[in-house]
Amino acid sequence: MGIKAIFLGTPQFAVPSLEAMAHAGHQILAVYTQPDRPKGRGQSLAMSPVKNSALALGLPVRQPERIRNTAIVEELKADAPDIMVIVGYGQIIPQSIIDIPRFGIVNVHGSLLPRYRGAAPIQWAIANGEHATGVTTMQINAGLDTGDMLLKAATEIDPNETAVELGARLAPMGATLLLETLTAIEQGTMIPIPQQDSEATHAPILSRLDAAIDWNWPATVIHNRTRGFFPWPGTATQFRGQTLRISKTRVSEDSTTHEPGRVLGAKGPLRVACGQSTVLELLEVQQEGRSRVSGTDLRNGLRIAENELLGD
Known part of the structure; x- marks a missing residue:
């Protein structure tokens, strides 16, 4: 029944990837997302978009404050996933977790790597006046978006498009690319491509x-x-x-x-x-x-x- 996976994600951008995996028949053992946070004038606790989606799909949800906690690492080892998938999770993944799944950890990143490594690739691509961008699936390593590239899909940026609008277009593109990536990994046909650091640009977290x-x-x-x-x-x-x-x-x-x-x-x-x-x-x-x-x-x-x- 598909590949045994752990999914880690938080924002709306990650929802199409989670739903695509579930509908494709992959066995999602658990979904990790950020803890509920105060939101709005009333500061009532709000669930992340990924948590909302996971609950609707009937998937178990885990929300640790720190995923590098020893107990969480042991929990992930006990799950014994074939692969882990990360889409905008919001925490740095330590080597102790990277080493757990036999196929490693795949990330869906909202840029054409190695351009726009970092937390806000969609926002900075538009802010810097880029005419095109896309999504890349990559293998997570200990660096910041420095792992080997797997697959890419490109799209033009409209001159008046906002980050919200572009993100809404890139998210389903990333979901499609993720399914293609998982299929290639399962079939043993994926050929990772190392990034050229000399071509890298950065998309730091916004303030x-x-x-x-x-x-x-x-x-x-x-x-x-x-x-x-x-x-x-x-x-x-x-x-x-x-x-x-x-x-x-x-x-x-x-x-x-x-x-x-x-x-x-x-x-x-x-x-x-x-x-x-x-x-x-x-x-x-x-x-x-x-x-x-x-x-x-x-x-x-x-x-x-x-x-x-x-x-x-």
Whole structure:
């Protein structure tokens, strides 16, 4: 009945892979996911998307705070899986666990390795203005996304696509690739390909500091970061002494001689001068403690004048 596997994953990106394995008839011995975390204004405990999916599939769920705990390692040894699959689990896997399954550990990674190794490959690919990306299955080793590559699938990135939208497209691609990978491993036809470290780029975990906009950047750079970092950490600027969050933008074909950060025009859409004489239109924005509104509505509501400065 398929391959005996342990699945480790947490975010929505991992759900199609878990469901694909289950529906393909692989024997999933247990699903490991992050512990329930406080969420929302009420800070009530919320299950991860993978836990929700695993429970719906009738699979046993385990949620250790630290998977490297000795008792957890012994538990995994007792399970004696043929293989382990990781998709966005959220913890570093120690060598003591890597050595357990006879076929090793396979990871579904949201980039075309060795590019964008790290925790946020989808976000950084968009933020850096890449035109294409994809998914890679790889063999986990002790490094950070440095193991041998197994299979790849590529796709173009739409110029206005957000990280959420791209992730929703890559997730089922990763699930399909995972099933192909497991079949090849079972049949003994998989030929791992070592990564070339000289070609590697990195996608570090995002922080609130990444949200800050520098209006001296060209409009395209700000636009790419806005869609890449949506919904978190987003992009933001200071305006009239408060933080103004920006969730959707459009690069204008116009040019300007105004100082970067200056509001353009006396009325109409909220357009801002950027570096290299470029112009960015702010389509959706959010003041502190307020709901998200269109840039035009914000401009009308606050009576934002021509030449006011963002980022002051």
